[in-house]
Amino acid sequence: MPVQETNHISYQRSFYIEGGNFNYAGIVSTSIKSILKQMDFPSNVVRKCSIVCYESEINVVSYARKGVVNLTINSNTIQIEVIDEGPGIPNIDLAMQEGYSTATQKIREMGFGAGMGLHNIESYSDAFIISSELGKGTRLLMTINIKQ
Secondary structure, three states: OOOOOOOOEEEEEEEEEEOOOHHHOOHHHHHHHHHHHHOOOOHHHHHHHHHHHHHHHHHHHHHOOEEEEEEEEEOOEEEEEEEEEOOOOOOHHHHOOOOOOOOOHHHHHOOOOOOOHHHHHHHHOOEEEEEEEOOOEEEEEEEEEOOO
16 A cells, blocks of 8 residues: 555554464564564664564563554654563653663563663654553553665
8 A cells, every 4th residue: 555645544453462472483573574574674673663663562571561552654763562461660761761670580582671671662753752651551652664
């Protein structure tokens, strides 16, 4: 589906993530990467979207009960919104620091939990908004500009 020259939504899709299920971790980000490649987006845009989506997906699998990823594409941007139902983040400023992690030993043994997730999400997003409520969950909104 080609992207129109106006700023209306030209593509929208939601994906669901099961918390704690590492067997399927990465499926959503792989699906989004395939969609963007099929739509012929530049490789640098696909790469940025893939990174922010994968890091977000791993956070949902690692810490939340479940989550949803909403992909929205318009003529200027690709937005990836991730909303999870989890414990929330008690200190967002601390969680944003490179290397800070609350990962369990089990998560670390699987190769995750290095404390780079939120840092990478912010670094590879052209715009990034994070909000969290303790006991409810976390919402991330990443925007990638199509025209760099």
